[in-house]
Each structure stands twice: as structure tokens, then as C-alpha cells.
Amino acid sequence: MTAVVPPVPLDPSQIRAELLAWFDASGRALPWRLGQEGRRDPYRVWVAEILLQQTQVARGLHYYDRFLEAFPTVQALAGAPVEAVLKAWEGCGYYARARNLHRAAGLIAADGFPTTYVGWLALPGVGPYTAAAVASLAYGEGRAVNDGNVRRVLARLYGEARPTENWIQAHADALLSPTRPGAWNEAVMDLGATVCTPKAPRCATCPLSAHCAARASGTPTAFPAPKVRTAVKAVQAVAVLIGDERTAVLERREGGLLGGLMGLPMQELRESGTTQNALNALCKRLNARPGELLGQITHSMTHRQITLHVYVAASDLPRQTVADAALSRLDHKALGLLQRRQEGLFAMPLTGGSSV
């Protein structure tokens, strides 16, 4: 049982000095942080901020350099087909980000980069967080970001278990360094990502621990309280594989779910419908002949648990080169079934029914 030490009252200028000193000594070196503080390359910052939306830095790093190599300038990005942008985004999730990035690149190529928070906010895919980040990091504008790190750091610092958006923004605005807004924003996010972490915060090394109400409470992880999450919906679907692992009939997915990506032709089961009905409907739409069941796969997304029944089918539809298309993890898993069946050829005849 540790003694509860009441936090030292918060003096904004002292908090700024202490966190900025920590940041100058211990901030992360990241590839989008090239150039002078508050004067970073807007293209590099913008691409990074889109890539990092709901995506951890470690994962963003995997995509960032490759993306910039493929599209070194906003003109290159604007001039590329959206399919190429989605291919570079493949596997990263939230593909509307890639579609909006490409759309915004067209606007920027025509009109130039916005130079203010308000100007950035007008671009597709750019919300309050991203606009504040680019405005502060690339143009030195005094805008406080509000992301998951900021939410957690401020909720703990002030001991607020249920911070509202207005509460977070007001406190972020009040704390923002007027002289180093970009560095301050980076500092709070670095603290949240490396010290003030969700599950096991490293309070012993935190530059703000002496002021932290959550630390003083003895249960820092109680702040903020977990967000209520919508239930995961279980859905079933059938897909048909026409072709092989190298070339197959692919369709462009429309709508929100995996929109813009390519994938095996797919049909969701109706409520209390059968896989046979769905398969027949799908093959009728494609004018294809249904074949044997290749296997089932399950795929979890944040809001959905998909069970996909993959069938072989035959048709004269044109096939595409799989390696050139941008596919979701779901479709890569479905194509993987074929690989597994071929490995099993030694033990099992090709026409010998389904395998898993």
C-alpha cells in the first residue's frame, strides 16, 4: 500500500517547462519529424497524420517510408491512380483514409497546401485532430491536438474519469505552449505513447507525476474510464474463387466495408439464410457455375466477426493478377485456403471434397 501524496497544484507554465524539457531529452525520433520544429514539411506531416489515425506508430512506420517512396510529392500522389494508393495502403485498414488522401491530393495539387487550421479542416479525411497537428507542426499555429494520448494524459493529470470532448479540448487549449505549440503537441503524444500508457503506466519515470491526480489516487489506470464499445456483429458470407492463387476473378468492393479494395466475389447470407442460397445467388449474378467447398475462414474486425464460406466456381469472367490488386486480409485468408489444399494434394485427391 503506497501513501497517497496529494498532487502539487497545476501551474500551466511549470507543466509546460517540465514536459518540454522531458521531450527535448527523451522525445522520439520519427521519420515525419524531419526539419525545424514548427516548420516541418507539410506533405510529410499530413501523410503521417492520416496514416496514424487509429493506427499505432509502430505499425505506421511499416508503411510510411514505402508510401513516400511510391508518392514522393503531393503532385505524384495526385497524379497516381487511386488503385496504386490503395495498394500502398493494403493491410493497413480504414481504407477511406487512402481514398480521401488521394482526393485531397488532387485539391492540393490544384490550389496549393492550406497554411491554416481552418484551411486544412476543409480537406477530405482531415478532421480537428489532423488539422491541428499539421497546422502546429508544419506552420507553427497555436492549435492543441486532441487524440487518444491527449485524452488519457489529461484525464490522469486532472483526475477526470469521464472526460467529454469539450473538457479535453478546453484543458488542452489551456495547457498548450504559446511559444512551442508543435513541440508541445508532440510532447503530450510521446508521453502518452511511451510513459502514460493505457495498462501499465511508467509513473516512476513520468516528468509530470508530481502533479498527477491519477497517480495520487493510487489507481492511475482508472483514468479515463473505458469507453463503451458497440457489440461485435457476427455475419456469414460466401465467396467464390474462380481461378487460382496467381490469377482470379476479383471485384471492386463498393460502399463502406473495405470499399475501394478488390476481393473475391462475395455474398452475405441473409438473416437465417443458407450458404447454398447465398452461393446460388452469387453464381447467378456472376453467371458462374458453383463448385466444391474449399473451406471456411473467420475474420475479426473491430465491429464484425465474419465467417466466410469459400467455394470454387467456374466462369469465363476475366481474371486479374492477384499480386497487383489491393486486397484485404479477409481475401488473403480466403486465397490461402487454396494454398493449403494444394499442399494436401499428396494426401488427398483434388476432387475429393472439401478440406479445412
Add this chain to the structure above:
DNA sequence: AATACGGGGTT
């Protein structure tokens, strides 16, 4: 104010 929107990391 809720919900849809991916895929993976951490505990």
C-alpha cells in the same frame, strides 16, 4: 450522440 470503419499491439 451513436455508429461504421481494419487490423494489430499490449496486457
Add this chain to the structure above:
DNA sequence: AACCCAGTATT
């Protein structure tokens, strides 16, 4: 198995 991640757009 929770809970979260440098959020945004839509309803």
C-alpha cells in the same frame, strides 16, 4: 479477451 491505437464521416 479486454482495451486501445497520433480519428473521420455519416446518421
